[in-house]
Amino acid sequence: MILQTALLIGLVIFSVLAILLKDLLKSAISLALASLLLGIIFFRMNAPYAGVFEISVVAGLITVLFVLTIALTGKGEDVRESRLVNWVFPLVFAAFLVIDALVMKGLLGQVPALASGAESGSFGEVLWKARTFDLVGQIAVILAGVFAVLALFRKRDKHD
Amino acid sequence: MTNTWYLYLFFAAALVGAGLLGLLGKRNLIKLFIAIEVIGKGISLLLLGTGFAKASILTAQALVITYIVIEVSLVATALALIINIYRHTKSLDIRGLAKLKG
Secondary structure (H helix, E strand, C coil): CHHHHHHHHHHHHHHHHHHHCCCHHHHHHHHHHHHHHHHHHHHHCCCHHHHHHHHHHHHHHHHHHHHHHHHHHCCCCCCCCCCHHHHHHHHHHHHHHHHHHHHHHHHHHHCCCCCCCCCCCCHHHHHHHHCHHHHHHHHHHHHHHHHHHHHHCCCCCCCC | CHHHHHHHHHHHHHHHHHHHHHHHHCCEHHHHHHHHHHHHHHHHHHHHHHHHHCCCHHHHHHHHHHHHHHHHHHHHHHHHHHHHHHHHHCCCEHHHHHHCCC
16 A cells, blocks of 8 residues: 555656656656556556556557657747746645645545446456447547548648 | 545546646647646546446456557647647747637
């Protein structure tokens, strides 16, 4: 439990760093570290498949995409961030955490429990049999993403 | 079990809050997208934490994997859009988009 809490605190710290750091490359790397910690948390929650996907896809592939974009667009040094954010963000975030700690316990009591029986079978059976519709949706979304990227990077006609 | 659930939901809400604050305060397009990613991390932690606390971890895992796969195509599309915007305006500043015409 203590290790899990430490991992969760690390996850929040790296996520906040990813938002606050000025250097885009450093913030992409701290986002990857946050994903790595989230993957370890998933492993410790008996969810190995989600952990594997989180570490390999989010910490690996998405970080590569981010680094590639940063390399293609420059480091964004021309963007002037408002200085106020660096002061206001930690204060508002700390206030948010306090409210979160106070309110969340009360909210949990009001969430009705879902009527569901005990799960049986393996992960594969649940994924294929119970969530077939989600898988069809996933395939459609991936195809849509591929076509969107192709459309965005198509060569311009002479008439454009 | 409620204590475990409380722990996960507390940190999930913290991640979503941090992401929302980042969305409100930052101006760099890539930074804004990183904030959206942080919100997404909070949501997947929320899903899996609730599944863990309610003893339906397999369904939660299936949902999280669906989310991760969709996230990849979302990221690819959004980063392609950001690169196109950069080519168009020569800047990553979100305020530059307000000046676009027709």
